[in-house]
Amino acid sequence: MRLQYLCVFALLSSAALGQTTSLNKTKTEAPEPVTKPTTLLPVEKVILYKNGVGYFEHIGRVSGNQDLGIEFTTAQLNDVLKSLTLVDLNGGRISDVRYNSLAPLDEQLKSLQIPLSENVTSAAFLIALRGTRVEVRNAKTTAIGKVFSVETVDKENAKGDKLQVTQLAIVTDAGELRLFELGPDVTVRATEPEVHKDLNRYLGLVSTTRSKDVRRMTIHDSGAGERRLFVSYISEVPVWKSTYRIVIPAAPAKPFLQGWAIIDNTVGEDWKDIKLTLASGTPQSFIQNISQPYYTRRPVIPVPESMMLTPQAHEATMEGESVPAKLTAPSMMGGVPGGVAGGSMGGVIGGISGGVGSIPRDTAETEEVSVDTAEVNEVLENQTSAAEGNVVGDLFEYSLKERITVLKNQSALVPIVQSSIDVEKVTLVTAQENMDALGTPLHAVWMHNTSGQTLDGGTFNVLDQDSFAGEGIMELLHPGEHRLLSYAGDQAVHVVKENEAEGNTTTRVTVLKGVMTIHREHRNVTAYTIRNADTSLRQVILEHPIRRGWKLDKESKPEESGATHYRFRVAVEPGKSEKLVIGESRPEVTRVSVSTLTKNQITAFTQEGTIQSSMAEALRKITAKKFEIFSVDQGIKAKQQDLEAIDHDQARLRENMKALRGSAEEKALLQRYTKQLDEQEDRLAAIQDEIAAQKAKRVQMQSELDAMVQQIVIDQTL
Numbered sequence: 001m002r003l004q005y006l007c008v009f010a011l012l013s014s015a016a017l018g019q020t021t022s023l024n025k026t027k028t029e030a031p032e033p034v035t036k037p038t039t040l041l042p043v044e045k046v047i048l049y050k051n052g053v054g055y056f057e058h059i060g061r062v063s064g065n066q067d068l069g070i071e072f073t074t075a076q077l078n079d080v081l082k083s084l085t086l087v088d089l090n091g092g093r094i095s096d097v098r099y100n101s102l103a104p105l106d107e108q109l110k111s112l113q114i115p116l117s118e119n120v121t122s123a124a125f126l127i128a129l130r131g132t133r134v135e136v137r138n139a140k141t142t143a144i145g146k147v148f149s150v151e152t153v154d155k156e157n158a159k160g161d162k163l164q165v166t167q168l169a170i171v172t173d174a175g176e177l178r179l180f181e182l183g184p185d186v187t188v189r190a191t192e193p194e195v196h197k198d199l200n201r202y203l204g205l206v207s208t209t210r211s212k213d214v215r216r217m218t219i220h221d222s223g224a225g226e227r228r229l230f231v232s233y234i235s236e237v238p239v240w241k242s243t244y245r246i247v248i249p250a251a252p253a254k255p256f257l258q259g260w261a262i263i264d265n266t267v268g269e270d271w272k273d274i275k276l277t278l279a280s281g282t283p284q285s286f287i288q289n290i291s292q293p294y295y296t297r298r299p300v301i302p303v304p305e306s307m308m309l310t311p312q313a314h315e316a317t318m319e320g321e322s323v324p325a326k327l328t329a330p331s332m333m334g335g336v337p338g339g340v341a342g343g344s345m346g347g348v349i350g351g352i353s354g355g356v357g358s359i360p361r362d363t364a365e366t367e368e369v370s371v372d373t374a375e376v377n378e379v380l381e382n383q384t385s386a387a388e389g390n391v392v393g394d395l396f397e398y399s400l401k402e403r404i405t406v407l408k409n410q411s412a413l414v415p416i417v418q419s420s421i422d423v424e425k426v427t428l429v430t431a432q433e434n435m436d437a438l439g440t441p442l443h444a445v446w447m448h449n450t451s452g453q454t455l456d457g458g459t460f461n462v463l464d465q466d467s468f469a470g471e472g473i474m475e476l477l478h479p480g481e482h483r484l485l486s487y488a489g490d491q492a493v494h495v496v497k498e499n500e501a502e503g504n505t506t507t508r509v510t511v512l513k514g515v516m517t518i519h520r521e522h523r524n525v526t527a528y529t530i531r532n533a534d535t536s537l538r539q540v541i542l543e544h545p546i547r548r549g550w551k552l553d554k555e556s557k558p559e560e561s562g563a564t565h566y567r568f569r570v571a572v573e574p575g576k577s578e579k580l581v582i583g584e585s586r587p588e589v590t591r592v593s594v595s596t597l598t599k600n601q602i603t604a605f606t607q608e609g610t611i612q613s614s615m616a617e618a619l620r621k622i623t624a625k626k627f628e629i630f631s632v633d634q635g636i637k638a639k640q641q642d643l644e645a646i647d648h649d650q651a652r653l654r655e656n657m658k659a660l661r662g663s664a665e666e667k668a669l670l671q672r673y674t675k676q677l678d679e680q681e682d683r684l685a686a687i688q689d690e691i692a693a694q695k696a697k698r699v700q701m702q703s704e705l706d707a708m709v710q711q712i713v714i715d716q717t718l
Helices: 002-024 074-081 105-109 122-128 193-208 373-381 599-607 613-659 666-711
Strands: 036-040 043-048 053-063 066-072 085-088 093-099 133-137 142-156 162-172 177-181 187-190 215-222 226-236 241-248 256-265 271-280 387-392 395-400 404-406 410-420 422-430 442-448 458-464 468-474 482-489 493-512 515-532 538-545 565-572 577-593 714-717
Touching (some): 053 066, 066 074, 085 093, 122 142, 142 177, 187 193, 215 226, 241 442, 256 271, 271 410, 404 410, 422 493, 493 538, 493 613, 515 538, 515 565, 538 577, 565 577, 599 613, 613 666
Parallel strands (some): 043 271, 241 458, 422 538
Antiparallel strands (some): 043 053, 085 226, 093 215, 133 142, 241 256, 271 404, 387 395, 422 442, 442 482, 468 482, 493 515, 493 714, 515 577, 538 565
């Protein structure tokens, strides 16, 4: 409906404009060039990416002045507006590009005389009509006047119940205020024609919110003669999906890989006989709603008292010369500059009729048909791939060799890979770190990508000798890369895990610059017992976890290593068991200051075999020297205690001497106390000399100890 209204409005406006301008034209003016009716521009090429966008090319022929149209949804139009490229390849000129703009409904409603919102009630509508002349009619009377107010009041009915009713108040031409209680029997009609038009317009705008979301872009191309027009853009599309078939025939036939892509056409336009490319990559893309008109708040500036402006003189440029830049359009001859990643901007590539093959059937005769895997494999080996793989920057593309047709709102399964492949059937068992339980043994194929193409991630299923064997998930696989692909459980293989040994071993001890460094090695031995209960040989791939800081013994050699697991290969004969033993070690380094070692620590290191007897003897000399220093420290401490005792006794004597003043015994006791103080002073001096001598001796002994520690250089490997 919205599009029809716009078209009608455009036609009426154009007609009115034509009538008006024709009155002002002179007879000598040349007639305006005639524009041909709008025609749709078909899709020529599509590139689908993994990030949910598609690159589209339209190439069509135009003659003279012509309008060409492309239809989109609003979501697609946003992408088109920020990526649209238009080129007339034969000298024509793109005059303009138009599309039906949809302003937000709340902005469109602002243009109405009646202030109504999108969600409005009857009471709100009557309030919006305040001051409007209306005719109010109920079962008893009719009145004409202008709306004054709409109020909700309380009222009691005949039973005494309180109710809320809505009252409409109008003012008649005679100045009377009339009140009407609104109900089913009351009608209100606006008598002004302008209000009727506004109300109809309001209802029309609201109805457009439910109309079909179609945005048509019209491209006007001006020029002379026959020309080609190139159009390209990106648009939001569903992500294409990959799915593979791995066919494993009986020996000696070679396994075969067949890849398919699932595509969906939801852009609202048929893809007829197009060139399709599928890109395995995710170019950066984003959504911006640029097709929607935006309104911003502007500041309100009061009108100044004087609107007169005074002429001003501005400073001249001091350096250089200011010259307007001359704009020159780049030449378009010989091709199209720029482009979109992964897309070609050249001319139309000739189409090849055909598509996915079908099996002919004779309806006149019915017979039983039997086909085995070997026959299918022989047919597949004689066929070439339906898609060509190319590396484009960081992307990988599958370009279909034949053109295809996918109608709008339809999906298709298209071939992208068809090649022989190197695969080996194995049984995969995965062990997890810090877990005794093992994962379920799985049938798997160890696939080597010899197809020469990058295989996009997706689902796969396995056809093993005429029967479905299972399916799984495959991540992106580059050419030449190996990958394990599991597809079913293997109930014939049983695995038991046990830890056979775990302990610590000292490998090396060094003493250098007063630091003893002890190198230890933590060892762990894990054993896996694998039992094959089937009647055929099993190649078991056992995944052992890679633990941080641990390394494998030289005897443990994996087939390969992944990011989190080592992969060991074990061949198990029918009805037999094999044992896989994996040894690991983790280094540990401990550092100890030699000067802090005690006799007990040295004895413990010797008994556990951490250090040898020669190193123990050298370390015991250090502890003996430390004991001598300890003895000196104890002697100094005893002398300092004697000093503290004498100081305490002298303080006692001085207090007694103060108490004797004026007493009969003062003279005799003072002589006695004075003599004791003199003797103590001599003793203090002697003790202080002894402490000084002991401290000097300790310094000397500490220096000798430090020299002994630094002189010890030992490196023992155990």
